[in-house]
Amino acid sequence: MKFTDLNLPEQVLQGIAYTGFTECTPIQEKALPPALAGKDVAGQAQTGTGKTAAFLISLFTRLLKQEKVGTEHHPRALILAPTRELVVQIEKDAQQLGKHTGFTIQAIYGGVDYMKQKNALKEGVDIVIGTPGRLIDYLKQKVYSLKNIEALVIDEADRMFDMGFIADLRFILRRLPPFDERQNLMFSATLNQRVMELAYEFMNVPEKVAVTPEQMTAERVEQVIYHVSRKEKFPLLLGLLRKEGMERTMIFVNTKREAEFLFDRLNVNDFPARVISGDVEQRKRLRILEDFKSGKLPIMIATDVASRGLHIDGVSHVINYDLPQDAEDYVHRIGRTARAGAEGKAISLADEDGALYLEDIHEYIKERIPVEWAEDELFVHDYIRSKPRPKPAAKPHGRAPAPRHGKPAGKHTEKPAEKSAEKPAGEGEAGEKKRRRRPQKKKPAGEGQPQ
Structure with a gap:
């Protein structure tokens, strides 16, 4: 199906042409007809198949065909996403697809531009794309209102549950107009029972559409796994980087500590890399992403904060330097390559711990990852070992002694008590009195009396 076959407004078709799209992907072909007809849709498809374009095209079409209600410039559409990176990505796609619609689009997320985002909402926007936390913050301050929302989109709803956002999500949804007075769209890589319960609670008889659920991973991703001991993982990683000639590579780890380890060792061995994790400041994260997208940065190390939506x-x-503990995250990770019809390769390193997660991954993706055995010459053992990072200073228990007579704290000004002055428990005046008060044992009658 081509986009020109659909009854789309001219402004939307111009945006589609600007992005270079011509034919619908399978999820777009299934989801767009009911969505354009005004029905609620819950869509499931593997990552990288065009879910974002599907709900944006539906949303723009609805807002263009439907007259605006009220005179106040409150948002007409709300798009909710679980992570900042996903919000930024959706906003970028929305700006491109909605280039000719004339709608004002604003991203709302934490970590940057608090007053700038607040002022933008006060001035009025048509479409808000945001994470729940900051949206609720502004909502409680009455910076904006949700009373005029005509369309709601929830992206990656399963991730909302995983990240503990469900209470915040319900807080927002309960402040929207009734579900039968707005259109509701939900798209995700997985629509499990929890997500569908949410859909039936806040959507108006949603039509469920799914694409290739029997194959969870993208077709053009070549998958391979190496079984390797923990101490040989880094030598093998270096060998693979040298052999494969990886121009733009994402390396996923499970912990921030492992990310820092790889960052230090890769950079000291002439493999420029940067780290994206949940505690990296937002502006820095965006800079790293831009450098990676532009090709300035060849290697990006990431935790699962970057596994979806990018x-x-x-x-x-x-x-996968570390195999993920959650099988769904494996699908999202490898979905960062082979996007938009391209080809890519996903390499996993299974050490003693990672091997424990393999069975769940195989069961979830409904196939077994092909195993390759690394030859000895693939391991690099003459690499430069980075210096270990200094451990953070241990915090002292309790409060430090207060300074006395103007001397700095920590300097002992009191003389140590002499040992002779110390008395064990029970000694001294109190102890003597206690002994004197100790009752005497009474002698039995007749004992000690003369016979």
Whole structure:
């Protein structure tokens, strides 16, 4: 199906042409007809198949065909996403697809531009794309209102549950107009029972559409796994980086500590890399992403904060340095490559711990990842070992002694008590009195009396 076959407004068709799209992807072909007809839709498709464009095209079409209600410039549409990176990606796609619609689009997320985002909402926007936390913050301050919302989109709803956002999500949904007075769209890589319960609670008889649920991973991703001991993982990683000639590579790890370890060792061995994790400041994260997208940065190390929603063209390889503990995250990670019809390769390193998660991953993706055995020459043992990072200073228990007579705290000004002055428990005046008060044992009658 081509987009020109659908009854789309001219402004939307111009945006589609601007992005270079011509034919619908499978999820778009299934989801767009009911959505354009005004029905609520819950869509499931593997990552990188065009879910974002599907709900944006539906949303723009509805807002263009439906007259605005009221005179106040409150948002007409709300798009909710679980992570800042996903919000930024959706906003970028929305600006491109909605280039000719004339709608004002604003991203709302934490970590940056608090007053700038607040002032933008006060001035009035048509479409708000945001994470629940900051949206609720502004909502409680009455910076904006949700009373005029005509369309709601929830992206990656399953991730909302995983990240503990469900209470915040319900808080927002209960402040929207009644579900039968707005259109509701929900798209995700997985629609489990919890997500569908939410759909039936806040949507108006949603039509469920799914694409290739029997195949969870993208077709053009070449998957391979190496079984390797923990101490040989880094030598093998270096060998793979040298052999494969990876131009743009994402390396996924499970912990911030492992990310820092790889960052230090890769950079000291002439493999420029940067880290994206949940505690990296937002502006820095965006800079790293831009450098990676532009090709300035060849390797990006990431935790699962970057496993969903990021559309980066030309990612040639994804490496699972740590296998994910959640099988769904494996699908999302390797979906960062082979996007938009391109080809890519996903390499996983299974050490003693990672091997424990393999069975769940195989069961979830409904296939077994092909195993390759690394030859000895693939391991690099003459690499430079980075210096270990200094451990943070241990915090002292309790409060430090207060300064006395103007001397700095920590300097002992009191003389140590002499040992002779110390008395064990029970000694001294109190102890003597206690002994004197100790009752005497009474002698039995007749004992000690003369016979």
